[in-house]
Amino acid sequence: GQNIDQPTEMTATEGAIVQINCTYQTSGFNGLFWYQQHAGEAPTFLSYNVLDGLEEKGRFSSFLSRSKGYSYLLLKELQMKDSASYLCAAMDSNYQLIWGAGTKLIIKP
Amino acid sequence: ETGVTQTPRHLVMGMTNKKSLKCEQHLGHNAMYWYKQSAKKPLELMFVYNFKEQTENNSVPSRFSPECPNSSHLFLHLHTLQPEDSALYLCASSQDGAGGPSEQYFGPGTRLTVT
Numbered sequence: 001g002q003n004i005d006q007p008t009e010m011t012a013t014e015g016a017i018v019q020i021n022c023t024y025q026t027s028g029f030n031g032l033f034w035y036q037q038h039a040g041e042a043p044t045f046l047s048y049n050v051l052d053g054l055e056e057k058g059r060f061s062s063f064l065s066r067s068k069g070y071s072y073l074l075l076k077e078l079q080m081k082d083s084a085s086y087l088c089a090a091m092d093s094n095y096q097l098i099w100g101a102g103t104k105l106i107i108k109p
Numbered sequence: 110e111t112g113v114t115q116t117p118r119h120l121v122m123g124m125t126n127k128k129s130l131k132c133e134q135h136l137g138h139n140a141m142y143w144y145k146q147s148a149k150k151p152l153e154l155m156f157v158y159n160f161k162e163q164t165e166n167n168s169v170p171s172r173f174s175p176e177c178p179n180s181s182h183l184f185l186h187l188h189t190l191q192p193e194d195s196a197l198y199l200c201a202s203s204q205d206g207a208g209g210p211s212e213q214y215f216g217p218g219t220r221l222t223v224t
Contacts, residue, residue, distance in 0.1 A: 004151065030209050042113070042199065042215035043152075087152070095209040096165070099151040 002026045004100035006088050011106045012078055020073045020086050020103045028093020032071045034062055035087040037102065043087055046073070075105075083107045111135055113216035115200050121222045122190065130185040130219045132200030140205045141183045142213065143175060146197040158183060159205055190223045197221070 003025045012018040024032065031050035035043040049055055049064035049071060061074040075082055085102040092098060113134045122128050134141060143155040157165035158177040172194075174186040183200055197220050201213040 008149070033212060042217045045212040045214070048212060089152075091209065095205075096154070097152075097213070101149055101151045 002090075002092060002098045004088055004090060004098055006086075006100040006103045008101070009104045009106065011108060012075075014078055014080060014107055014109050016078050017074065017076050018078060018105065020075075020088075020105065022071045022073075022088035022100060024069050024071070024088070024090040024098065024100075026090045026092040026098055029066060030091040030093065030095055032062075032064055033089045033091070033097065034071075034073045035089065036084050037087060038084045046086075078107050080107050080109070113200060113202055113214050115198075115216035115219055117219055118217065119220045119222075121224060122187070123224055124190060124192075126190075127186070127188040129187065130198055130200075130221075132183040132185075132216055134181055134183075134200075134202035134214070134216075136202055136204075136214060138202035138204045138214070139180055140203045140210060141177060141180070142201040142203075143183065143185050144199040144201065146199055146218070152199070156185075187221075190221075192223050195221055195223045 006022045033048050034046040036046050037043040047062035049062050052066055054063045059076045064071045085104045087102045088100040089097045116131045140159045142157050145153040155169045156175040172189050176184040197218045199218045200216040203210040203213045
């Protein structure tokens with residue numbers, strides 16, 4: 001079956017760095033997405049990786065290893081507004097998104 | 110209005126009621142989606158419409174009935190729901206091309222409570 005695994009919850013300190021991991025098993029693969037969802041709000045797109053390697057976008061970076069079925073989202077210089085859930089989703093061979101349950105990130109002062 | 114809008118934002122309904130959720134996208138996209146989001150569970154894809162044609166129906170109970178009159182509007186008609194249907198219902202849109210769909214843009218959701 002198709003499956004996404006990511007930690008349920010993580011805690012980090014303001015100004016620090018945190019890495020949120022995601023492993024996936026899908027029938028075929030057409031890329032991996034990361035979304036951010038603040039409580040009570042819509043998920044918003046953060047990044048898309050389809051090739052191996054690291055993609056950097058300001059304070060946020062996303063990494064993909066297709067051979068390992070693994071991705072991570074790296075958040076640097078954490079700010080209180082980064083407290084949110086981070087959703088990992090892999091696109092299968094039919095271009096359907098398989099979603100993880102999300103990682104709730106708590107930032108402490 | 111910009112992006113993806115949804116109405117109502119909150120809905121409380123009894124099990125015998127009939128109601129409809131509305132979604133509108135202002136992005137010129139050609140694909141629209143309904144998702145169910147329950148606490149601590151992955152997003153569940155319910156329906157997909159591409160160019161107004163339904164292309165996906167993930168074994169959703171018939172008490173949920175989608176309607177897509179044009180590429181900008183999407184409805185979810187609800188009738189005789191069960192308490193376990195209480196959840197956040199999210200609408201999303203994307204632009205589908207030869208290389209697959211782009212990232213999805215989500216609306217703020219309708220928080221549905223079935224009593």
